Amino acid sequence: MPDRSTFLNHIAYDSVIIGFSGDKLKILLMEYHNTGLFALPGGFVGVNEDLNDAARRGLEERTGLTHIYLEQFYTFGNVSRHQPETMYTILKANGVDDREHWLLGRFISVAYYALINYKNVVPQPDALSDSCTWYSIDELPELIFEHSAIVNKAIETLRANLDRKLVGMNLLPEKFTMKDLQQVYEAILGKKLHRTAFQREMLGSGMLIRHDKQYNGKAHKAPFLYSFRERTLNQTG
Amino acid sequence: MPDRSTFLNHIAYDSVIIGFSGDKLKILLMEYHNTGLFALPGGFVGVNEDLNDAARRGLEERTGLTHIYLEQFYTFGNVSRHQPETMYTILKANGVDDREHWLLGRFISVAYYALINYKNVVPQPDALSDSCTWYSIDELPELIFEHSAIVNKAIETLRANLDRKLVGMNLLPEKFTMKDLQQVYEAILGKKLHRTAFQREMLGSGMLIRHDKQYNGKAHKAPFLYSFRERTLNQTG
DNA sequence: TCATTATTGTCTCAATTTGTAACAATAATA
DNA sequence: TATTATTGTTACAAATTGAGACAATAATGA
Structure with a gap:
């Protein structure tokens, strides 16, 4: 469980990890223990850690891959994203019953997308979640917070950046x-x-x-x- | 002076406000009282305020204009950006001698650029600064934190977005x-x-x-x- | 009044790029 | 050995772009 004192409060990152198989784009999603809630893999920024390094670290923990194309594309900070009940459900399902937990506060989320060859990846669930699986881009389940909007904007950005050539190769x-x-x-x-x-x-x-x-x-x-x-x-x- | 309890800690925004006069791009910079330090206009996010609304509010306070083209383009969060001595100098020059002041902590900065017709603007210095003036893009003074990098990336983004037509009209x-x-x-x-x-x-x-x-x-x-x-x-x- | 000057709007034509199809080459199969 | 389903290359028209020519003006000043 992430500790309040080792991370910057109010700041999170979320990653849209994109793979390609045959003819469709796929995305890695996590499902939290005993909740039926789906989310993008994400994490927090260490108090002495660069923002982009944090995202890269999280991605490596999740995929086991170290040299990965990773690009920051937008930062989401709408108040409506703040859903403490949802977060409380997740914490409680993991045995943490604390109405004052720091994760219940409001977070600004810096979003990244990563491009990887999905056959090389063995997804690793983290402490809070029990699955971490590929989903086709057109068959995504409902996501918590504003993660659906994050996915949409990632695809939009990817499209706009396609001509910069870096995409296909990853x-x-x-x-x-x-x-x-x-x-x-x-x-x-x-x-x-x-x-x-x-x-x-x-x-x-x-x-x-x-x-x-x-x-x-x-x-x-x-x-x-x-x-x-x-x-x-x-x-x- | 911004109050700790009304803003999200660790999160700031900075705006690259771009105008055009004759043949050059210009940028609005603030100079802090009695310090010789230059910076981009920026601010903080209210605890119940959308991130983008905060940037827009700050922009309106600074320029007096209400309908402005404003686009978020990157979030800067390198540890090296954290220069508490510089911030302490600014606070002290404004009569605040507090080594524990919340502004001395580490901040992640969400960066925006705005496009405006610079003849319509009467820049408004804020509480901490005594000037807010246009500078030619190729004659900028040295800036605090990583604000120079922010300006460079803003221009880079503007260039890449030029074909989306929205630029010239603003x-x-x-x-x-x-x-x-x-x-x-x-x-x-x-x-x-x-x-x-x-x-x-x-x-x-x-x-x-x-x-x-x-x-x-x-x-x-x-x-x-x-x-x-x-x-x-x-x-x- | 009328040539001069500086710049603007349009047109032309070649060079390049793009859209589309035709066609030959070639692995496996029956 | 003919057939089938692609793939790589070539060909050509259509569209776009690059660069210049040129006529059309507003003001100026002799």
């Missing part, structure tokens, strides 16, 4: 086909793209390296595998 | 010439644009309304005045 494995890459773009933009124009643009950008072909046992021409020329990570700050 | 008066508009774009992008291509793009976008000509007494063809088709304001949140 959602795919080291090597991938042109079709894989196009599916990532389509999942983010929510629309179909023209195959040959997409291929031309990607090849023309010079950001891809072509490798051997991938023989996948299907009855048609085998696609090339590609990787990104340089991995750019740790965009926080 | 930096110019109701009616303006095509040249005025081009100068705003050039000041933000930091580079010259091709006159006729710019004109074609702006006219083609359909976002401008053409009005009468402006006879400015110069020995050449008089330019048309334009206005934006719809004013879009209050983008916070």
